[in-house]
Amino acid sequence: MTFFFQKVIRIMFILGLHSIPSCLGSWRHADRMPLKKKHILAFVVIVVPVATLLLQASYYGTIEPLVAPGQDIGARGIGTVRIFFPRGNKEHCTKRVYVRPPPWSHSLPTIYVITPTYTRLVQKADLTRMSNTLLHVANLHWIVVEDADKKTSLVGNLLKNTGLNYTHLNVQEVEKLTSRGSRQRNLALTWLRDTFGVNDSHHGVVFFGDDDNTYSLQLFDEMRYTEKVSVWPVGFTGAMRYQSIKVNALGKVYGWKTRYAPDRPFAIDMAGFAVNLKLLLSKPKANFRLYNVDVGQQETRFLEDLVTIDDLEPKADNCTKVLVWHTRTEKPPPFFSGADPSIET
Template sequence: MSTLEMARIHLKKVVIVFVVLFFITPVILVIAYGVNCRNFISPLNEEDYRDAIAKKESPLKMKEDELKKYEERLNTLSVALRRQFPNAVEYILQILDDNIPTIYAITPTHTRHVQKAELVRLTNTFLHVKNFHWILVEDSEYRTPLVTNFLAQSGLRYTHLNTATPKNYKMKENDPHWLKPRGVEQRNLALDWLRENIDIATNSGVVYFADDDNTYSLQLFEEMRFTEKVSVWPVGITGGLKFERPIVGEDGKVKGWYAAWRPQRPFAMDMAGFALNLNLLKKYPNARFDITAKRGYLESSFLTQLVTLNELEPRAELCTKVLVWHTRTEKPKWKEEDAMIAKGQPSDPRVEV
C-alpha cells in the first residue's frame, strides 16, 4: 500500500470520528447532565428569555416589597416611640446587643445569723441579670470561709473583698439601724477596686449599691443599664413611709424629694435609689462616701461630688413605680436554741446556716 492510500484511509477515519462526536456529544450530555436538547440545539429567543427571567425574579420582588412594608412600619413605630419615650428606641437596640453595659453591684456584708440566707436570696435574683458583676465586700479583718465558699458556688461573676469598719464607727448589737452609717468603708474599697482594675475608658458599665437586706425586681437592672450620669427611682418601705421617691416636674427633671425626714437634703433618698455610670469614677477619682456624714446624709456626701439635681435621670416611669424595697430580715429569736444549749444539746456547729 502506497503512502498516498494510507493517508486517504487515515483522513477517512478522522472524518468519521469527527462526525460521530458531533452528533453523539449532545446525547451524552442529555444522559449525563440533563441538558435540554431544544435549548442546546435552538437557544431561547428573546421573548422566552424574558419570561424565564421574570419567573425567577417574581418571588424575589415579592420579598423585596414585603421587606419595604416592614421597614416603613418599623420607621413609623420608631417615630411614634421616640415622641413618647425619647430614648426608648436606642434602649431597645442596645438590649438586643450582647455588648450591653455591665452592671457592677457593690454589696457590703457582715457576719450575722441571717447573712447566708440573705446572700442566697440576692443570688437567686442576680443570676437572672445579664452582664452582671457582683462585688461583695465583707466588713471583716479577713475573708470568711462562709462567704468564700458561697461565692465559689454561686455561679456569678464576682469579686470578693474585705475591710473592717473602724471600731468607733462599728454598730453594736442593739443599736438602732440609723445610729451610724453602715458599709461606708466597704463601698469605698469597692470603688477603689473598680478604678484600679477596670479599664473605664474601654469598658461601659453602671455601678449600683445593692445592700444585702433589700429586695430587687429584675426590671430595676434594665432601668439602670444605660445610665448616662446618675439615674434615680423610688425605694419602697423606707424612711418611715410606704416609699420615698424623687419628685419629677413636667419637664421630666427631678425637682425635689418625697421624703418625711429632712426632704431638704441635697439627695434625700435611700442608697438603693440610684446608680451611676462607671465613667464618673474616672472623671472624679476622689469621690467617696464620708464616714463622718451626719445621719441621713451619707448618700448626699457621695452624690454631691458627681452630679447636680438637674442632671439626674428619673427612671421607673418617671419615678412612679417601685422596683426595689428596703426590706430587713427579722433578727431570729433564739429562745428555744438557748434552752437546748442549757440542756447540753446545742445545734451541731458543723451545720452551716
C-alpha cells in the same frame, strides 16, 4: 460533640435491635398492604425515631458550648447534660443542672453591684436570696465586701457556688462609724478604679445593693444605660411606704418625696440610684465619708461630688413605680444550744 454522637449512635442501634422483630412481623404481610400503608409503616418505624434523635443531638450540640466546664462566664440554663446507661435493666437517665446566669453579651453595659456584708445569723440566707435574683441579670458583676479581718469561708463558698461573676473583698471596721458599710463601699470603689481606667472603652454602671433588700429584675434593666446618675423610688424607707423623687412634666427631677430632711440636696436612699462607671472613674475623690456625717447625709455627700440635680435621670416610669424594697430579715429568736456548729445556717 463526638462523645454525644457516640451516644446517639448507641441509642439508634438499641432502638434498631428492639424494632427488628416488629418490623419483620409487619413486612411479612407487606404484600397484602396497599402501597400507601407501606410508606406510612416505613416512616413510623424508621424515619421518625432517627429524625427525633438527630434533632436532640442538634439541640444539645447548640447549648453544649455555652456550658463547657471551666468557663469564667457561663450561660444560665442547662448547666450539665448527661445521658448514661446504668448496668442492668434501668432506663437511661438525663440530668439537668441549672446554675448559670444568662450568656455574656459584649454589646451590653456591665452592672457592678456593690454589696457590703457582715457576719450575723441571717447573713447566708440574705446573700442566697440576693444571689438568686442576680442570677437572672445579664452582664452583672457582684462585688461583695465583708466587714471582717479576713474573708470567711461562708461568703467565699457561697459566691463560688452561685456561678456569678464576682469579686470578694474584705476590710474590717476597727471603730464604730456613723454609717455602716461606708468603708466597704469605698474599698469596692477603689477596686473599680484600680481595675478600669477613665479612658477605657468599657461601659458599665455601679449600683449599691445591700444584701437585705428585695429587687425587681426590671430595676436592672432600668439602670443599665445610665448616662450619669439614674434615680427611682425605694419602698418601705424613711418612715414612709415609699420614698420617691419629684419629676416635672418635662421629665426633670426637681425635688424629693420624703418625710426625713426633705431639704437635703439629694434626699435619696442608697438603693435609689445608680452611677455611670466612667463618671465615677473621672471623679477619683468621690467616696463615702467615714466621719462626721449625719444620718441620711451619706448619699447626699457622695452624689454632690458627682452631679447636680439637673443631671439626674428619673427611671421606673418617671419615678412612679417601686422596684426595690427595704425588706430587712427579722433577727431570729434565741436558740437552744446543742446543734452541730459546723452546719452553716
